[in-house]
Amino acid sequence: MRSVQIALVAGLTLVVIAIGVTLSRAPLSVAGTNSIPAHPPVGETRGNEQSCQQGGTVPQSTSVIRVSLSADVGPKVSLRVLFGSRVLTQGERSAGWGEDETVSVPVRRVSHTVHNTLICTTVGPSVEYFQIRGTPRRAASPRALGLRGVLLRIEYLRRGHKSWWSLASSVAHHMGFGHAPGGAWILYLLLALMLAVVALASGLALRELR
């Protein structure tokens, strides 16, 4: 019984700490783009292709790059951002992402803003033809264009300055829209329900696990 109490308290404490740490971080936000419009899908490929294009300005502290590829079961995507012949940053997203209209690739954090970059995108073999959104480099059918024939929309993401804690009231306000019942109070209802779930589950575990 005592071991169950210790396990529960330790586990719940860890969860609370993890929530605190997570919410003290700032959410990712778009810091810059390469100004290519993303809509509509113009190319299709089954992967195993590489394409390089102008990446424009990569903002300081960029840690995720979002690329306009769309798949149900996405292939492995690797990115390399070059400044001249120097690799500024790189990263990869393993296969299996989706179903999305974009893919976010975590990259090594960029220490300072760099202009006139070149970004190379490599996609691995794919289960299906997936769509490429952006601007075609020439007039051709989607499959003929493939990855090389399309200028991809690139978005550079970095952590903002405000933590999730400081955004809580805005999130609560936002949650009240487009719902029934509406209003920011549903966040409190949600908290009450979730606390009830935690209390009931902990109480039941303490009572039965002996």
Next chain:
Amino acid sequence: MSRRASSKTPAATKRTTKAPAVGTRSFERRRQASKKQTVRKQARRRRSVPTPTLHLRETLRRIPRAALLCALIACLNAACWSIITPPFQVPDEPAHFAYVQQLAQNERLPTAGESYSAEEGLVLQGLHQEAVQWHPEVHTISLASEQHKLQADMDERLPRDDGQGAGVAASQPPLYYVLEAIPYGLGSSGTLLDQLELMRLLSALMAAVTAFFVFLFVRETLPSIPWAWTVGGLCVALAPLLGFMSGAVNPDAMLASVSAATFYCLARGFRRGLTRNLAIALGAVSAVGFLTKLNFIGLAPGMVLGLVLLSLRARRTYGRAAFGYLALALAIAVSPVFLYLLVNLASGRPGLGIVSDTVESWHTGSVFRELSHIWQFYLPRLPGMANDFPGISTTRQIWFDRGVGLYGWLDTSFPVWVDNVALVAAGLIALLYIRSLVVVRAVLRERLVEFVVYLVMTIGLLVLIGASSYLNVAKEGSGGWAHPRYLLPLLPLLAAVLAMAARGAGRRWGLAVGALIVVLFLGHDIFSQLQVIARFYG
């Protein structure tokens, strides 16, 4: 020797020896007296038959409180998910809602077109549903002006009965939608979003049913470790995937409940023997399953095997009547399938919806090619197989990673490092489970038949989903059928595995490990909800 004869007490034997000889007057008097006494006893028994209310109360009293609490937790959790997930941001929810609306408003089954009612169309537009779906970078409406416009649109009371189709949902059987028509009707004086929330709450109640039967299933399969029942029941009640799907309008919520009830009935049969009532229950549950979602057909081969094996066992007790129970269960189970088949054929649709497609898929290319695809859909490719999933490990990157967390329109996932951490936790649980299997291998051998039945049910479901994927790839070249929610019918087995894993930690640590597994699921649930909040409202 019969059991009754062998259980005679010495006193009874003595009385028998003192009895008068057969044929004498005294013997006749005693026989008459005994007969009258039996009739009186029977009459008394008839008079003392409990009223249905008393019987129900007695049955309810026998339900473990822990099972009811697990059900309550599952319901509250799913209710949380119903609030968190924005309307129509769950796979196919617009289509499922349209099905209910057309059924309720027009009193007929919808067609496969995607022409929803004017009201639903306007609400989808007002919510920017298409712009948000599959675009993790786009949040739900966040301006007061957008909310006012949406409210004004809903207050306009546009037609609800002009919908012509329910898209992908149209091929599904109607039972779930008939039930959802009740909250739809209750909320008819409110807005469409009021109706949707009420419908989602009915799905949340179904999560309660799932957790309840999962608890009872673990109780039947692991009768000697009562604390493990709670571990299994709680983990399922807190499973974020169950909460997510049961916090939405989607027949997967009901399919999970019915499947859990089926597993429970079978486990009860294997532990306590097949009775007439259990056979009726199994047949009824299966009929409900067939009428809920076609994926239930995947469980059917295993369920039929289970019934046959149970009736063979029951033959020792009930003689040929046991086969009568089998026939009864099958007749009840299959009756709605025939009805559904007839309705579909009469309306010119494939007889059994996706199952017809699956059967059809056997004619699309070679059977071995299809088997190879189904194998690779779940497991690493074997030598000699053509590579159907190049560049991807389906086991890890589709089923495991997506199982860890994929919400919204499958567009909301955790960062990759979370999948890696989850893999470590899952590996530890798997090791403990294997240890537990080794420890109880003798019991395992005794109950091998029961495990084979569950295995056949699992394989049946996996093959059905894999065959649908094969057909989808062959027809459309898309690989998008890999949704972990399709595995929700197997939740009872997951619960049993988790309970066994806790036991695998041994007498000293088992309880603590059980508590930690519960906290792990609780943490997973909370972070899944936070992830969805961040994606849609951040």
